[in-house]
Amino acid sequence: MRISTGTDGLDELLDGGLPEDRLYIVSGPPGSGKTTLSAQFVTEGTRNNEKCIYLTMHETRSELVNDMSNFTFGFDRAIQSQKLRFMNIMSEEVKQALSQYGHEPGLTGRVPALIDELNVDRAVIDSTMLLQHFLDDPEEELTEFITALKDTEATVLLISEMTDPSSYSKEHYLAHGVIFFHNFLENTGMTRAIQIIKMRGTAIDCDMRKISFSNHGLAVHPDVEIQQ
Ligand SMILES: Nc1ncnc2c1ncn2[C@@H]1O[C@H](COP(=O)(O)OP(=O)(O)OP(=O)(O)O)[C@@H](O)[C@H]1O
Ligand SMILES: [Mg+2]
Numbered sequence: 001m002r003i004s005t006g007t008d009g010l011d012e013l014l015d016g017g018l019p020e021d022r023l024y025i026v027s028g029p030p031g032s033g034k035t036t037l038s039a040q041f042v043t044e045g046t047r048n049n050e051k052c053i054y055l056t057m058h059e060t061r062s063e064l065v066n067d068m069s070n071f072t073f074g075f076d077r078a079i080q081s082q083k084l085r086f087m088n089i090m091s092e093e094v095k096q097a098l099s100q101y102g103h104e105p106g107l108t109g110r111v112p113a114l115i116d117e118l119n120v121d122r123a124v125i126d127s128t129m130l131l132q133h134f135l136d137d138p139e140e141e142l143t144e145f146i147t148a149l150k151d152t153e154a155t156v157l158l159i160s161e162m163t164d165p166s167s168y169s170k171e172h173y174l175a176h177g178v179i180f181f182h183n184f185l186e187n188t189g190m191t192r193a194i195q196i197i198k199m200r201g202t203a204i205d206c207d208m209r210k211i212s213f214s215n216h217g218l219a220v221h222p223d224v225e226i227q228q
Contacts (some may be wrong), residue, residue: 001019002015002017002018002019002020002022003017003018003020003044003048003122003155004044004048004051004096005016005017005018005040005044006040006042006044006045006047006073007037007040007041007054007217007218007219007220008038008044008216008217008219009219009220009221009222010037010194010222011205011222012165012194012200012220012222013194013196013203013209013222014059014199014204015170015202017130017166017219018024018155018177018199019057019176019199019201019202020155021100021152021153021154021155021193022150022155022156022176022177022200023155023156023158023174023176024076024155024156024157024175024176024177024178024179025158025159025171025175025177025178025179026038026157026159026160026179026181027159027160027161027162027172027179027180027181028161028162028180028181028182028183029120029161029162029181029182029183030161030182031183032181032182032192033060033181033192033194033211033213033218034074034127034159034161034181034184035064035067035159036068036071036128036213036217036218037074037127037157037179037218038054038124038126038157038159039054039064039068039073039124040073040075040180040217040218041073041122041124041157041159042054042073042078042084042124043073043077043078043084044106044120045083045084045121045122046077046078046081046083046084047074047078049083049164050083050121050122051060051083051118051119051120051121051122051125051190052078052083052084052085052120052121052122052123052124053084053085053086053087053114053115053118053120053122053124054079054084054085054087054088054123054124054126055087055111055122055123055124055125055126056086056089056125056126056127056128057088057089057090057126057130057131057134058087058130059088059125059141060088060116061079061086061088064077064079064086067077070215071211071215072219073216073217073219078163083095084168085103085118089131089134091105092222095178097113097225098110098114098205099113101113101117102114102117106141106146107134107135107198108135108141108142108144108145111125111145111149112148112151112152115149115152115153115154115156116152116153118137118211119153120152120154121153121155122150122154122155122156122157123149123152123154123156123157124159125149125156125157125158125159125203127158127160127161128142128158128159129161130191131145131152139170141151142170143170143174143189145210146158146171146174146175147174150176153225158171158179158223160172162206168173170200171189172197172201175198176199176200176201177196177198178196178197178201179191179194179195179196179197180195180196181194181211182194182195182196182208182226182228185226189225191210192206192210192211192212193209193210193211193226194200194208194209194211194220195207195208195209196197206228207226208220208225208226208227209221209224209225209226210223210224210225210226211224
């Protein structure tokens, strides 16, 4: 089954939405829309009464709420509901809470166990770049983490900033799908775009499409191709 992304225009580009229970990597430069897309994704989940978690290493709950308060898509309502659980993995309280899940020590075992034990439907993890700093053996543990996340019954968005935009990393190969954001500076100003790099089981083209931010949030314009 396909589930709605909660982002206007994106489901159309994905042939009806994201195949559920799979793992997707969301990559792109700073300020390109990764967090907004993810917030819209879990907000859509809460609207459908799904259980959602937003795990971050980036920001506090109030910072995220504050950033999303620019938009009217309803993140504040979602986060206040019992349906969406916000967890900043850096906080001692959350580390304590996580230690109850699973049998293996370390984040990479605990998080998939939490997703399973709480029957989470949608999960966002922001981000692998920061996560790597907390792993003893980042290469190995990240692979295990992604593999374990793929085995859960949740649809997972894993945010992965790319340090080198010309080289894909292992997580891009392991994921069921990869969504890329672009920001380029042109004569006319900044152009923003989204590109579906891969989506197993879905007929997609890899062309870039225009995206825009408005008071409502992030929207994709599936009919407007962007040439680089
Ligand atoms: N009301 C608004 N109208 C237009 N643009 C907005 C509005 N509010 C925020 N923005 C822009 O939306 C973008 C939000 O980006 P977002 O936080 O989703 O990016 P990100 O990819 O998660 O970045 P980072 O890697 O730094 O975490 C910012 O570039 C911001 O300037
Ligand atoms: Mg972000």
